[in-house]
Amino acid sequence: MIREVYITETNCITPLGFDVESNVESILRGDSGIQLHNDISLMPNSFYASIISNEKINSAFEKISTETKYSRLEKMMILALEPTIKNSGVELNSKTAFILSTTKGNITALKDYSGDNFNNAYLDVLAQNVANFFKFQTQPIVVSNACVSGILAVSVAKRMIQSELYDNIFVVAGDEVSEFVLSGFNSFQAMSELPCKPYSKNRTGVSLGEATAAVLLSAEAKNAKIKVIGDSSINDANHISGPSRTGEGLFRSIQNALKEAQIDPDKLDFISAHGTATPFNDEMEAIALNRLGLQNVPINSLKGFYGHTLGASGLLETVIAIESVNQNMLFESKGFDEIGVSESINVIEKNEERNIDYFLKTASGFGGCNTAVVFEKMKH
Numbered sequence: 001m002i003r004e005v006y007i008t009e010t011n012c013i014t015p016l017g018f019d020v021e022s023n024v025e026s027i028l029r030g031d032s033g034i035q036l037h038n039d040i041s042l043m044p045n046s047f048y049a050s051i052i053s054n055e056k057i058n059s060a061f062e063k064i065s066t067e068t069k070y071s072r073l074e075k076m077m078i079l080a081l082e083p084t085i086k087n088s089g090v091e092l093n094s095k096t097a098f099i100l101s102t103t104k105g106n107i108t109a110l111k112d113y114s115g116d117n118f119n120n121a122y123l124d125v126l127a128q129n130v131a132n133f134f135k136f137q138t139q140p141i142v143v144s145n146a147c148v149s150g151i152l153a154v155s156v157a158k159r160m161i162q163s164e165l166y167d168n169i170f171v172v173a174g175d176e177v178s179e180f181v182l183s184g185f186n187s188f189q190a191m192s193e194l195p196c197k198p199y200s201k202n203r204t205g206v207s208l209g210e211a212t213a214a215v216l217l218s219a220e221a222k223n224a225k226i227k228v229i230g231d232s233s234i235n236d237a238n239h240i241s242g243p244s245r246t247g248e249g250l251f252r253s254i255q256n257a258l259k260e261a262q263i264d265p266d267k268l269d270f271i272s273a274h275g276t277a278t279p280f281n282d283e284m285e286a287i288a289l290n291r292l293g294l295q296n297v298p299i300n301s302l303k304g305f306y307g308h309t310l311g312a313s314g315l316l317e318t319v320i321a322i323e324s325v326n327q328n329m330l331f332e333s334k335g336f337d338e339i340g341v342s343e344s345i346n347v348i349e350k351n352e353e354r355n356i357d358y359f360l361k362t363a364s365g366f367g368g369c370n371t372a373v374v375f376e377k378m379k380h
Contacts, residue, residue, distance in 0.1 A: 227378060
């Protein structure tokens with residue numbers, strides 16, 4: 001009998017708030033974290049992005065630690081994990097794992113060429129720094145696979161629990177807005193001159209953001225918020241930065257995840273999609289969903305609230321989607337106005353009360369990676 005896997009704790013640190021409750025309140029009010037920034041240390045001209053103030057990070061961190069050795073991203077990750085671990089009551093023993101998920105990690109450490117600092121850019125060093133803060137007894141595991149990293153970490157954790165390697169796994173995902181990331185997307189001419197508009201006819205590209213999110217996956221159903229019932233990750237190997245035009249990788253990922261979940265596609269109550277507002281991503285997603293007959297399922301992208309938070313996005317959006325389920329409320333896809341993809345999809349235009357039993361989370365990223373995970377509401 002394959003073990004069942006649950007998510008029992010969730011948390012997130014974003015420009016909209018430092019816990020799940022304040023984030024959901026902001027979403028229900030329609031507040032976006034995306035603002036106009038003028039910061040020449042990040043970009044020569046002004047740009048729209050969703051950025052957390054340093055003061056907020058530092059003052060929140062000071063409440064839990066007096067240590068000054070942590071990087072900005074490490075502080076954000078520790079802040080996301082700390083209440084998750086504390087509230088869970090789970091013992092950090094040999095059956096409790098720790099997965100850190102990120103796209104770029106401490107990339108800002110490369111600005112200073114001194115040996116120690118340079119070393120902090122390694123992802124295993126970042127993971128060990130965070131693990132040491134909490135005194136995890138197991139070796140940290142790093143999941144870094146472009147923009148699917150956050151949701152892929154959930155998939156990896158689920159399989160590790162099912163294989164009985166661990167009983168509990170804490171997952172943290174995070175990325176920050178850095179000069180490196182901004183200049184990269186800018187060089188693709190992929191950055192929007194206004195806050196992004198996923199799936200819209202008038203979309204002009206991505207808005208970047210930063211966040212951290214944390215969850216606990218467990219074989220124990222006690223306090224479970226949601227059950228993880230199917231997952232799959234397929235790479236379409238199309239291009240280093242462009243997704244498959246037919247949506248093949250995403251199509252197969254969703255197909256496999258639904259097959260493992262043993263539910264019909266029409267049982268899905270909503271899809272928390274990737275929706276970066278770049279021309280190729282949104283189009284590819286619409287094609288893949290239509291190929292699967294999912295074009296009528298309500299769908300949202302949270303990028304209009306948070307921007308694209310890279311490796312954090314899949315986990316952050318899962319945390320918010322779990323609240324959707326618990327509150328029986330579909331959250332709007334902010335920034336959407338007029339459909340701008342060639343195949344029809346059912347974009348959620350305003351918050352709407354709806355009974356939700358099953359939802360699908362998808363993500364697609366550079367290098368052709370795609371991940372899909374199916375979740376089921378707990379019947380308490």
